[in-house]
Amino acid sequence: MQQFENILIGIAFSPSLKPNLYEAVRLANIFDSQLIGIHVGDKTPEKEAQLKLILDNAPTLKNELKILWQKGKPVDVILETSKNQNIDLLILGALQKEKLLSYYVGSIARKLTRNAQCSVLLLIKPSIERLPCKHIVTNGLEDIKTKETIKASFFVSKKLGCKKITIVEEINQSEVDIKINDDRSLRKATIIKERIKQREQFRVKDILSEIDTKGISVNIQSIFGKRGYSIGHYASVVRADLLIMNAPKKFNLWDRIFPHDLEYILSELPTDVLIVK
Numbered sequence: 001m002q003q004f005e006n007i008l009i010g011i012a013f014s015p016s017l018k019p020n021l022y023e024a025v026r027l028a029n030i031f032d033s034q035l036i037g038i039h040v041g042d043k044t045p046e047k048e049a050q051l052k053l054i055l056d057n058a059p060t061l062k063n064e065l066k067i068l069w070q071k072g073k074p075v076d077v078i079l080e081t082s083k084n085q086n087i088d089l090l091i092l093g094a095l096q097k098e099k100l101l102s103y104y105v106g107s108i109a110r111k112l113t114r115n116a117q118c119s120v121l122l123l124i125k126p127s128i129e130r131l132p133c134k135h136i137v138t139n140g141l142e143d144i145k146t147k148e149t150i151k152a153s154f155f156v157s158k159k160l161g162c163k164k165i166t167i168v169e170e171i172n173q174s175e176v177d178i179k180i181n182d183d184r185s186l187r188k189a190t191i192i193k194e195r196i197k198q199r200e201q202f203r204v205k206d207i208l209s210e211i212d213t214k215g216i217s218v219n220i221q222s223i224f225g226k227r228g229y230s231i232g233h234y235a236s237v238v239r240a241d242l243l244i245m246n247a248p249k250k251f252n253l254w255d256r257i258f259p260h261d262l263e264y265i266l267s268e269l270p271t272d273v274l275i276v277k
Contacts, residue, residue: 004031004119008082009091010074011039012069013047018054019126020093025058025065026130027091027121030159036066036085040077043069044105058107075111093101093126110266113275114248119152122273133160136243137235140167140204140220141227145246147207149276153244154211163243166219168234169200169226197222198201226262236270243270 009024011017018218021037028035039047055065070077082090092112113120138153140146150167157165201220210219223230248262265273 004033004089005086006036006076006085007031007033007089007091008036008038008085008087008118009094010078011037011051012093013039013050014093016126017050019128020091020123021054022058022128023093023123023126024091025055027089029059029062031089032062033089034063034066035061036068036081036087038070038078038081040070040072040074042071043219073255075108075115078112079115079166082116082118089119089121090116091121091123093123106204110156110263113262113266117277119247119277120275122269123276124269124272131241133157133162133241135164135166135238136160136162136242136244137166137168137231137238139231139246140169140200140207141246142169142200142203144247145276148248149244150204151206151211152274152276154213154216154245156242157216160242163215164217164219166221166234166238166240167199167204168231169204169220169222170230171196171224172227173199189255193224225262226260232265232268232270240271242272242274244276246248247275 004027007024007028009020011021024035024037027033037051051067068081070081078090081087090112092108136153136157138150140150153165153167157161200222204220221234223234229242231245243265245262245265262275
């Protein structure tokens with residue numbers, strides 16, 4: 001079962017610092033975790049004072065906050081710290097190089113999600129006041145990692161008090177490789193799609209049979225389209241509060257040239273995204 005015993009948040013002295021820290025503190029309390037903050041850059045009295053002011057007014061942490069000040073390249077430092085501190089969840093709001101603000105929507109997020117050995121939470125709408133999580137969308141694609149991701153989704157849902165989960169099965173359109181040119185071919189394609197949907201739903205229901213879903217409304221949604229793009233679009237349309245995805249596989253040269261699964265999500269985050277490892 002997924003647990004978040006140690007949470008790391010990247011601290012950037014940007015306009016989003018306060019809501020990002022408030023979110024991290026709340027999550028640390030919800031999961032009863034040790035919260036560690038890391039700033040990649042110089043440690044100055046001004047930064048310490050700003051950080052203290054925010055934390056003095058933030059919700060009280062159950063476990064004492066640990067702050068690390070490191071120098072180096074943000075990606076390298078955060079990956080090394082995640083490993084050394086046995087981090088289970090890395091929270092990313094904004095990351096900052098000295099004199100250069102670089103938000104996570106871009107290369108930094110890609111490098112971290114590809115290489116982090118822990119789960120990663122990307123925040124696009126952090127809030128000072130807690131906003132309820134009403135709807136979680138999670139991937140249900142056929143993959144060896146999906147079972148644990150779905151289990152993690154219910155764990156997170158119960159911790160956050162979320163009562164609705166939609167499991168999205170992204171099915172490659174190539175599985176219905178029929179040219180539609182008359183009513184007969186249309187009926188054939190429709191029948192094939194229905195069979196594929198039934199097959200996928202049976203697979204997901206088999207996973208759900210091992211999970212306590214009591215108190216949570218569960219919907220299974222099949223979508224034919226490009227993996228990553230389809231679920232991201234769906235999460236945006238239904239205004240999900242959290243999208244939970246499998247961690248990416250190891251990328252090769254072709255994946256860097258052609259968009260691949262999670263690349264669609266990272267290029268235009270539809271909501272807060274949790275990548276489960």
